[in-house]
Amino acid sequence: MNEILKNILSRRSIRKFKQEQIKDEELQSIIEAAKYAPSAMNQQSWHFTVVQNKEVLSKIVDSIKLAYKNLGEPKPENFNPFYDSPTLIIVTGDEKAIAPQNDGSLAIGNILLAAHSLGIGSCWIHILNFIFNRDEFKDLKRELGIPEGYVSVAAVALGYKDMEGKAAPRKEGTVNIIK
Ligand SMILES: Cc1cc2nc3c(=O)[nH]c(=O)nc-3n(C[C@H](O)[C@H](O)[C@H](O)COP(=O)(O)O)c2cc1C
Incomplete structure (x- = not known):
């Protein structure tokens, strides 16, 4: 198997990071790998x-905790959806x-695979999507320099791994090849 296929098959989500x-x-x-992903009409x-x-x-x-508190779904004090990763x-x-x-x-797919190829752990984090347009996030988005009119896709936690992941079995019946 070539190195690219090995990299794809061996990547796992990492949820414990070194500091x-x-x-x-x-x-x-x-980031370079991310920018070379395909995009619709190369936009x-x-x-x-x-x-x-x-x-x-x-x-x-x-801000995430405040948004969830205001939604009536408070998170625990030590809640960290980014698993304390040093890079997000x-x-x-x-x-x-x-x-x-x-x-x-x-x-993001390119980010996860590029990171793995460099021995860096990563995890796709979805939570921002649920609260991205809430008031609790308005000022923060500006402070972070997120351009006006941009929607949340996801966040990625990145850092050196402090755990190993194990692949779950693949689902059966997801492929139909017609020849
Ligand atoms: C759309 C999407 C959303 C995800 N959201 C989260 C998340 O919020 N937190 C998390 O820990 N993992 C998240 N993941 C990672 C998945 O849980 C993970 O990819 C899946 O369990 C398979 O494990 P693997 O990445 O080790 O192969 C997300 C993955 C995708 C593609």
Whole structure:
């Protein structure tokens, strides 16, 4: 099996990270891979907000907790949907593009695989999508430099692994080949 296929099959979601920050060159390679994903009509409708500042990461978590509290679904005090990863990439997409969710998701796919190929763990994090347009997030989005009119695709937690993942069995009956 070639190295690319091996990388695809061996990637797993990582939910426990070392606190050591990933190297800038590694981050750049991961972002470069993201930007080379295919996109509808090559619109490259994505935007990547990379957060490596602990205070800013805490602020994002605090806003999520506040939003859930205001929704009447409070999270526990130690709640951290990003698993304390030292790097978080928030992927957003231009709402006016043809397919921002598809473009951004493919970019995330590249992020997950590029990270894995460099020995870096990653996990797709969905929670921002549920609260992205709420008031609790308005100012923060501006502070983070997320462009106006961009929708949330997902966030990705990144860092050196402090666990190994195991693949769940693949579902049967998901393929139909007609010759
Ligand atoms: C659309 C999507 C949303 C996901 N949301 C989360 C999430 O919010 N938190 C999380 O820990 N994992 C999340 N995941 C990761 C999945 O749980 C994971 O990919 C799946 O269980 C298969 O495990 P594997 O990635 O190790 O192969 C998400 C994955 C996708 C594709």
